[in-house]
Amino acid sequence: MVRAPSYDKNGIKKGAWSKEEDERLRAYIQRYGHFNWRQLPKFAGLARCGKSCRLRWLNYLRPDLKHGNYTQEEVELIMKLHQQLGNKWSQIAEKLPGRTDNEVKNYWHSHLKKCLKSKENTTCELKSKPGNSLEGNATCKFVRSESPDADVGDDFHNIFESSLPMSTETSEGDNDSLTSNVAQSTMNCSRGKEDFSVAPWVTFEEFSGDFWTEPFVAENTYTDEICSGESGAFLIPNFYDGAYLL
DNA sequence: AACGACTGCAACCGCCGTTCG
DNA sequence: GCGAACGGCGGTTGCAGTCGT
DSSP states (O other): OOOOOEEOTTSOEESSOOHHHHHHHHHHHHHHOOSOTTTHHHHHTOSSOHHHHHHHIIIIIOTTOOOSOOOHHHHHHHHHHHHHHSSOHHHHHHTSTTOOHHHHHHHIIIIIHHHHHTOTTEEEEEOOOTTOSSTTOEEEEEEEOOOOOOSSOGGGGEEEEESOSSOTTSOTTOHHHHHHHSOOOOSEEEETTEEEEOOTTOOTTTOOSOTTTSOOOOSSOOEEEEEEETTEEEEEEOTTTOOOOO
16 A cells, blocks of 8 residues: 655655654654754654655644544535635645545545546445444435536536535535534644643744753764754754764 | 455655745 | 745555455
8 A cells, every 4th residue: 555665866765654764753743843844854863855754744643633534524525625626635624624635635536536427416325444433324416516607627517415414504604613513633642651742833942851861762873063053052963873862 | 265456545746836045 | 036945735656455256
């Protein structure tokens, strides 16, 4: 399901992320935040490009993410928003707490698009995975819109209906109230038995821990050089040898 | 049991907009 | 005004797992 790991000519790793890489990235961002994606992999001791780290964090590691288990409300909201916005996945994802644009996009292409392909006045079943809260398979129906607007894409000519009690009756511009029905996620996550809150905006200045005495976990920790800035001295880690330690 | 087709989704790619020097 | 750097976005790809024969 994932790409095989490989290295490009610059020694940048591509492909599937290992558990260790995930832990390293997660630990680093939770501790220091992501001030600069391009520099982050160097500081975190990851042989990845910044974009890859950003994508991995945003789409998979963020503690406020939900995975799988699309609710009927979410399915309906995706359909409705796609009608309104088209392939603006990031905007659609904004209305779905805990979902990413990538996830919504994938879900659309793998589940919902085929429903629309079945064209007018047809029904399809959105089958759930085991444990999916989309219990008992939502039934969706698509009917041809009366709208004369011919400029929009073919998909926009369809109106989504569902077996849900709540539905497209949600008033215009009331998407916020709809999304509020979906449990608002928090930035809490757990590490072993201890719970701790995570602020994604944490910066070096705000980090309350000791940057020096609590080095980012890595083996073979050596330092390259020490720089000074407004908030005091900080380390430039030796990317190839490991991470921080003073 | 074996094998090919299909599916789902993580990850990559390339383009675009914004910011900053 | 210009170009480089960076972040964000949408489209596409690769491949493990699942399904059907």
